[in-house]
Amino acid sequence: MSRGSVTVRVARWSATHPWRAIGLWLMLVVVAVGLMIAFPKQQTKAEDTWIGQSGTASELIREAGLENKPSETVLLTDPDGQLDKAAATTAFSQLQQKMTAIDAVAAVGQPVWAANGKAALLPITMKGGEDDAADNVDKLLAATKEVQQANPSMTIEQAGSASIDAGIWKQVGSDLARAEKISLPLTFALMLLAFGALIAAGIPVLLAFSAVGAALGFYAPLSYIFPDGGSVANVVLLIGMAVGVDYSLFYLKREREERRRGHGTVDAVEIAAATSGHSVVVSGLAVIVSMAGLYIAQDPVFSSMATATIVVVAVAVLGSLTVLPALLAKLGHRVDRPRVPLLWRLNRRIGPGGISRRILAPVLRFPKVALVGSAVVVVALVVPALGMKTEPGGLSTLPQSIPEVRTMTALQQNFPSQGMAYDVVAKGDDAIAGLTRLRQAAVDSKEFVVTPGSEIRESGGTAVLTVVSVRPDTSQDARAALERLRNDLVPKALPGATWAVGGETAQSVDYGQHQRDQLPYVIAFVLILTLLMMAFTFRSLAIALVTTLLNLASVGACFGVLALVFQHTWAEGLLDFTSPGFVVSWIPVFLFVILVGLSMDYHVFVLGRIREGVEAGLTAQEAVRKGIVESAGVVTSAAAVMVSVFAVFASLGMIEMKQMGVGLAVAVLIDATLVRIVILPSIMVLLGRKAWWPNKLSAAQPAPAGERELVTV
Known part of the structure; x- marks a missing residue:
């Protein structure tokens, strides 16, 4: 420059x-x-996320005008055990009166009693589509709350797609406010310590x-x-x-x-x-x-x-x-x-680099030993990543602190027909007959139930049947039930017909599979472009390859830690979460691109300082020592800020934010310490001037005193 x-x-x-x-x-x-x-911020719509076979099913349903109207369910339970039917009947009467008076409500169904006698529900159908339900669900929640206050002896709660979404957004807003409240003073304290x-x-x-x-x-x-x-x-x-x-x-x-x-x-x-x-x-x-x-x-x-x-x-x-x-x-x-x-x-x-100078000294003296030892540590952290499981988030990954999530969990426990629903869409002359055969086969399998009153819907040669899995609402069970339908029950009941299995649960499974399928392409794109960028910036293929290798090491260690923390239960009390047994499917893709980008922050800064030393005529060892020591204070402070901000997100309620925070904090910590102070210096010393190949990087001619420091990458 x-x-x-x-x-x-x-x-x-x-x-x-x-x-x-x-x-x-x-x-x-x-x-x-x-x-x-x-410009009010726009949110994604349901059709924006349609993908795979479930997307095809949603498209067929919309074209035929067979969409289910958005619905909410009010659940009545007694914390002491059996539900008092007389008291519940009174509460239902109040609910029906209040819900019917709300313009956004299309219909209020009849109460349904659980077979175990411990719960009862009231189904409510709303007008319009999902967006309309999201805009009006607060009115229904307010009515439910009023009835709860009038009947304190029972627990009266509401759940449904719109109310759960509202609860999630409320949790996200609370998490964001908490992150802002903690991260700003924490970052300022770290800067105060640095300056x-x-x-x-x-x-x-x-x-x-x-x-x-x-x-x-x-x-x-x-x-x-x-x-x-x-x-x-x-x-x-x-x-x-x-x-x-x-x-x-x-x-x-x-x-x-x-x-x-x-x-x-x-x-x-x-x-x-x-x-x-x-x-x-x-x-x-x-x-x-x-x-x-x-x-x-x-x-x-x-x-x-x-x-x-x-x-x-x-x-x-x-x-x-x-x-x-x-x-x-x-x-x-x-x-x-x-x-x-x-x-x-x-x-x-x-002083600058006082601590790193002491750590760096044995690394420069014994680079081979340092490289082998640090590589063993990195490999040990990477190994668990080989068994990392990824699944889409669902009811089981949402915080139980969200009231609507607790209600939906209790609803499914008392009413199996309120579990994971799948829409089977068939098109053709034999559509209704085929779905009739499927309904009988699904019920006979004991793996699915059909909600009472749920009939086969038909319009213009397209028919839809909704079946509900009796399995628990988890991602593994959702995928197993979907595979049973798509690979066995539906093909047998609808041979030769045009069909697709969709619904919210199927969309979640297809979405997770799509992300897993796209991950290799994302990795290839990012690695190739960053490699080319580093090769162009430093005019060195060796530096570009070393950068790519170190990025992969940091990402691999991050994935390994995620698998160790979130696929097991040992860290639940420490981080205040319930282990889902997997990493949410979008997290690895997002973390990969973020980590590769963030690791370049101080990587470019450190390499620039090392290159200054080489151009000034220092030996490879002295250039590395000077570059690492002079940049250590900045790198340490920068890493401390990143780790602290990311750690704040690890303390939030949403499991996705928690996994993202843990992954980023651990990766940056490993990258700024083990990778940049041990692995990078040892590699640069062992390579010597070959590190800058094919650029010979001759020592610069002495520059005027005022300009000598103006040479860098």
């Missing part, structure tokens, strides 16, 4: 026109907020938070193309805080370092722009390239995550290259004020 590079020119302009740069950044944030108000000064600690947190807000605003109009699948806000906060703080940290640390060497504020900003600023650009591009791999999955939820993450990373990079130099130029030496005496002295006493 030179003084004429784009990052340096942008930083110089921002540093010499600080108020303009700060004003433009504030204007950017204001415009983003305006976009959020002007020992309040202003220096506050700048990265402030910029990261403003980047998150701006990204959510810019995503709002994009949601009309890539609608939110439900996780965008969580992902933007998770990734935005991590990379936003890291990018500011890289820049701010280098600027402070150059000021300590005697450079003026503007010169220090230019040097930071040419070195750390360029690393930030490369790291940001690496994250963007990795996240683009999610588009290969051809999944609307992943596409929304990819789009939102790309936006927040781009905004964070822009902020670190524009408003950050402006703030540093305006503040000057005051960025290190006010100092926290104890932390400031501790930072000065330890």
Whole structure:
């Protein structure tokens, strides 16, 4: 890099026109907020996730106009045991009166009593489609709550697709608020520990938070193309805080370092722009390239995550290259004020890389031993990943703290006909006769039941039969029941006919299988593009191959830890969850692209420092020692921020967020310690100058004193 590079020119302009740069950044944030108000965020619709045979079934049902109307169920139970029929009848009468008065209710059925005498239910059919039910379900929940208050001797609860979705969104909102409440002060505390000064600690947190807000605003109009699948806000906060703080940290640390060497504020900003600023650009591009791999999955939820993450990373990079130099130029030496005496002295006493220098010394002295030993540890962590099971999330993976989830679980326990339902669609002249044969065969198998009053629906030559599995509502049982229908019962009952098995449960199974099928393509896309990117950036095929190998090691270790934690019960009390026995199917795909991108943050930064040493004429061992030690403080601080933010998500209620948080926190911890301080240095020392092959990387000619530090990747 030179003084004429784009990052340096942008930083110089921002540093010499600080108020303009700060004003433009504030204007950017204001415009983003305006976009959020002007363009309400769009959510994915049910048909957006239709896929496979279940998608075909849904399409056939919609074309024939045979969709089931959305429904809710009110469950009555007695906490002391047998249900008092007289009291229950009174409650049912109140429920029927209140529900009938609600415009969104199409019909209220008759009470159904459980065979065990411990429960009774009231079925309610709503008007319109699923979107209409989602908009009006709160009215039904309010009515149910009023009847519960009038009948305290019984437990009166409501469950259904719309109410469970409402409960999930409420839990997600609560989780997000909790994550914000914890992650911001925790990140600030870590920055305070890293800098020992309040202003220096506050700048990265402030910029990261403003980047998150701006990204959510810019995503709002994009949601009309890539609608939110439900996780965008969580992902933007998770990734935005991590990379936003890291990018500011890289820049701010280098600027402070150059000021300590005697450079003026503007010169220090230019040097930071040419070195750390360029690393930030490369790291940001690496994250963007990795996240683009999610588009290969051809999944609307992943596409929304990819789009939102790309936006927040781009905004964070822009902020670190524009408003950050402006703030540093305006503040000057005051960025290190006010100092926290104890932390400031501790930072000065330890010095840059004080701890890593001691760890690195034996690695450089015995690189072969260090490489073999660390490889054994990584392999031991990777081995459990070979047995990792992935299944789609369902009722069994939702937190029991959600009232509607508890109600649905109790409902299925008392009424087997309320379990996992499958819609069998047949088209043709023999459709009704074939489905009649299927209904009898399904009931005779003792594996399925048909809900009383549920008839075969027919329109225009298309007929639909709904059967319910008697198995527990788990992903493994859902797949087993679906396979029994598709591979045995339906083909025998409908030979030669056009048919498909769908329904919500089948959609969940097909969705999980689609994600497993697409994972190899996502991995290939991300690895190939990042390999090419590293080869171009460092002009070295060896560096590109080493980077790919280390990325795979970190991801493999992450998957191994996920399998150890979530497929067993030993960590349930520690992390407050009930083990589902598997990892939710979308987690591995998402974690892979995120980890490859995030690991490039400090990987590029560290390699840039090592390359500076090689170009300065140092031996491979000395260049590695200098590069690792000088970047250790930044890498450690960056990793600490990432691990802490991700660990916050590991404490949330939703199992998907918990698995994502644990996976990311563990992977970054392993990557920043074992991989970057042991494996990478030992490989670089053993390879020597061959590490930069085919680039011979001759030592640079001595440069003027003011420009010598302007050489990096």
